[in-house]
Amino acid sequence: MGKKRLFLINGPNLNMLGKREPDTYGNKSLEDVVTLVEQVAADQGYEVTSFQSNHEGDLVDWIQRAEEGAEGIIINPAAYTHTSIALRDAISAISKPVVEIHISNVHERESFRHTSMLAPVCSGQVVGFGIDGYRLATLGMIQKIESEGRNHS
Template sequence: MAALSLVAVLNGPNLNMLGLRQPHLYGAATLDDVEQLCAETAESLGLAIDFRQTNGEGELVNWVQECRGRAAGIIINAAAYTHTSVALLDALLATELPVIEVHLTNIHAREAFRHHSYVSKAARGVICGFGPRSYALALIAMADLLEDTR
C-alpha cells in the first residue's frame, strides 16, 4: 500500500483558546474539534495530517522549515502572525511546497490591520470565513493540488 501524502496543518497564537476566546467571532468549537474535523476529512481524502498549534513565532517558523522534504503541503492558520511575520513568509517560501492559508473568520471583513497577509504571498490560495469548515475546505483543495502534481 502506498504511503499517504502528509499535510502539515499548522496553527498560530491563541488558537488554543478556541471555544473560549470571543465565541461571537470564532464560535464554540475548540481546537480539538477542529483537529478531529481535519483528521476525518483527511482520512476521507486519503491524506495523513500532522496537526500542531503554537503561540511562538520561532517555533512556528521551525515547524514550517521541517516540512521541506517531509510533507507534501502545508495548511496554515498563522493567526496574528499572518499580519506581522516576514520570517514566516520567508520560511514558507523556502519550503517550495504548496501552501493554503486558512482563517476561521473573514479577515477582510474585520479590522483594517487584518486585511494584509504576509502568508498570502506564499499561498496558492486563501480560505477564510467558514469557521472550522475552512480547514476541511483547505484539505479538499490541498488534495486537488497534490493530485494535479502526480
C-alpha cells in the same frame, strides 16, 4: 507505500478556540478542528500531523520540516498573518504548497487585519467560513497536490 501526509499548523491563541471570542471564532475547540481535518484527509488517503504554537520561531521550524515531512501545509497563522516576515520567508523557502486559512473573514474586521504578509507566497487562502474553512482548505490542498502530481507524470 505509506499514506501521504499534510501538516496542519495553527498559530497564536488558536489553542483558545471555543473559549476566546466565540462570536467571532465559534464554539468548537482546536481539538475539534484537528479531528475534522484528520477525517477529511483520511477520506482522501492522507494523514495529518498537527501542531499549534504561540511562538513564531516554533511555527517557522514546522514550516521548514514540511520540505521533507509533508506533501503540503494548511496554516492558520492567526495574528502573525499581518506581521511575520519570518513566516513569509519560511514559506518562500520550501517547495511544498501552503494554504492559508482563517476562521473569520479578516477582510470584514479591523483594517490592520486586511493585509496578509503570507498570502502572496501561499498557494491559496480560505477565509470567513468558520471552522468549515479547514475542511475546504484540506480538500483544496489535496486537489492541488493530486492535480500537480498528474501534470508532472
